[in-house]
Each structure stands twice: as C-alpha cells, then as structure tokens.
Amino acid sequence: MLSLNKVHHIAIICSDYERSKTFYTDVLGFTIQAETYRAARDSWKLDLALNGSYLIELFSFPSPPPRPSGPEARGLRHLAFEVDDVETAATALLEKGVVAEPIRTDEFTGKKFTFFTDPDGLPLELYQR
Incomplete structure (x- = not known):
C-alpha cells in the first residue's frame, strides 16, 4: 500500500x-x-x-497559456489556508487591496470560510481553524 x-x-x-x-x-x-x-x-x-x-x-x-481557474473549473479547485479568524484575515487582505467574497459558513463543519484570488485569478480560500 x-x-x-x-x-x-x-x-x-x-x-x-x-x-x-x-x-x-x-x-x-x-x-x-x-x-x-x-x-x-x-x-x-x-x-x-x-x-x-x-x-x-x-x-x-x-x-504561459491561460487556464480556467474558477472554483468550479476542472482541475485544481482551490488552495485553502487555515486561519484562526476568517473575519480578521479577510480584513487584513482588504487592507492590502485584496477583496474576498462574503464570508460563508460550511454547512457540514460549521466553520467560516471565504474565497479570494491571486494576481492570476487562482482561487484561494481562507478557512477557519
């Protein structure tokens, strides 16, 4: 194995x-x-x-050729980073000029999360610890 x-x-x-x-x-x-x-x-x-x-x-x-990278496109869906507090992390991103989507709650875990993108549109996620 x-x-x-x-x-x-x-x-x-x-x-x-x-x-x-x-x-x-x-x-x-x-x-x-x-x-x-x-x-x-x-x-x-x-x-x-x-x-x-x-x-x-x-x-x-x-x-390099472009690649579709929306969260629902085929291939890597997104890269997620664990954070202690999603609201605080999203605010820190906004202070650097990066806008995140509205914060949501995972229906299965009850944890908060949000998405944002890197400069090439790669979907990135902040996920509450």
Missing part, C-alpha cells in the same frame, strides 16, 4: 513574476527560501515557506 506522509509543495505558474512574488510575500506573508533564475528556460523559480514550512514553488515562464 502506498504510504504518503504529507503534501510536499504546490507549484504555481504565474503570468507576472514580480506581481505574484509581491502578492505571496507582502500580502499573504510567505517567506522566501530560495530564488533561482534558470537561464535555459528563461524562468524564475521562487521557493516560498509559510511558518517555516516549505509550501509553494512559484514559477515564471515566457508566455
């Missing part, structure tokens, strides 16, 4: 490297572990950590 330990990382390809780098670091609070330019691919790779744990690889590529 396959024995997985945890999710190691999530890879995201962005359309504007500097804009996405600013969003994930200055708005969401990820820290940079490594930043590498790969000349052969004309591509940046940014390794990002959250609370000391490696979590996201942010890539740039020349002219």
Whole structure:
C-alpha cells in the first residue's frame, strides 16, 4: 500500500513574476527560501515557506497559456489556508487591496470560510481553524 506522509509543495505558474512574488510575500506573508533564475528556460523559480514550512514553488515562464481557474473549473479547485479568524484575515487582505467574497459558513463543519484570488485569478480560500 502506498504510504504518503504529507503534501510536499504546490507549484504555481504565474503570468507576472514580480506581481505574484509581491502578492505571496507582502500580502499573504510567505517567506522566501530560495530564488533561482534558470537561464535555459528563461524562468524564475521562487521557493516560498509559510511558518517555516516549505509550501509553494512559484514559477515564471515566457508566455504561459491561460487556464480556467474558477472554483468550479476542472482541475485544481482551490488552495485553502487555515486561519484562526476568517473575519480578521479577510480584513487584513482588504487592507492590502485584496477583496474576498462574503464570508460563508460550511454547512457540514460549521466553520467560516471565504474565497479570494491571486494576481492570476487562482482561487484561494481562507478557512477557519
């Protein structure tokens, strides 16, 4: 039987490297572990950590094709971040110019959540601990 330990990382390809780098670091609070330019691919790779744990690889590529990314599109539905208080987190996003959807309550868990997007429209979620 396959024995997985945890999710190691999530890879995201962005359309504007500097804009996405600013969003994930200055708005969401990820820290940079490594930043590498790969000349052969004309591509940046940014390794990002959250609370000391490696979590996201942010890539740039020349002219990446667009992908539908609404929460109901085929493929990755969304990336969710656990927070202590959804209202406080949504307010912090708004202070950085990021508007979240109205806060809802999960009918199965009773936990609050909301959605917002990264600079490329990738759906992101805040979910109450």
